[in-house]
Amino acid sequence: MTDVTMLEGEFRAEGARFAVVVSRFNSFVVENLLTGAMDALTRHGVARSDITVVRVPGAWEIPLTAQRLAATRRFDAIVAVGAVIRGGTPHFEYVAGETVKGLAQVTLAHGVPIGFGVLTVDSIEQAIERAGTKAGNKGAEAALSAMEMVSLLRKIAP
Numbered sequence: 402m403t404d405v406t407m408l409e410g411e412f413r414a415e416g417a418r419f420a421v422v423v424s425r426f427n428s429f430v431v432e433n434l435l436t437g438a439m440d441a442l443t444r445h446g447v448a449r450s451d452i453t454v455v456r457v458p459g460a461w462e463i464p465l466t467a468q469r470l471a472a473t474r475r476f477d478a479i480v481a482v483g484a485v486i487r488g489g490t491p492h493f494e495y496v497a498g499e500t501v502k503g504l505a506q507v508t509l510a511h512g513v514p515i516g517f518g519v520l521t522v523d524s525i526e527q528a529i530e531r532a533g534t535k536a537g538n539k540g541a542e543a544a545l546s547a548m549e550m551v552s553l554l555r556k557i558a559p
């Protein structure tokens with residue numbers, strides 16, 4: 402009897418090209434997420450010349466930008482980095498919800514993995530916790546997930 406076939410990605414993706422889409426809104430937090438994402442990619446062997454960083458005004462603008470990047474077919478994965486903080490703004494539900502939905506559409510429509518490093522949190526404290534303090538760095542996690550997915554998709558369809 403043959404054994405089960407197991408497929409899973411690794412934290413390495415030789416020659417893969419990454420686009421990191423970064424929103425400026427709440428930049429005091431988001432810059433730490435970007436640093437985490439860059440650090441995760443380069444420490445796992447991605448050349449800096451294989452990374453393109455694209456800055457956009459806010460999280461709302463991330464999905465369209467990701468769509469355009471995916472359509473170029475120049476990137477093996479996209480990492481989305483931003484912070485939507487409730488903090489009393491009525492915008493929160495709309496911006497957070499549409500960012501998530503938009504990115505879900507892009508990843509499926511283009512078949513390009515998107516690491517989701519957009520914080521959707523209630524407070525600045527929660528955002529800081531997830532941007533390199535006690536709850537880790539969600540930018541780094543998103544970058545690693547994107548890398549793992551590149552590796553996995555290569556195994557599914559070399």
Ligand code: INI
Pocket residue numbers: 424426427458459460461462483484485486487490492493496
């Ligand atoms: N953009 C964010 O990235 N985070 C937020 O918390 C946020 N809030 O709360 O409003 C936010 N709004 C701006 C939005 O993303 C657009 O950039 C703006 O509406 C212009 O289109």
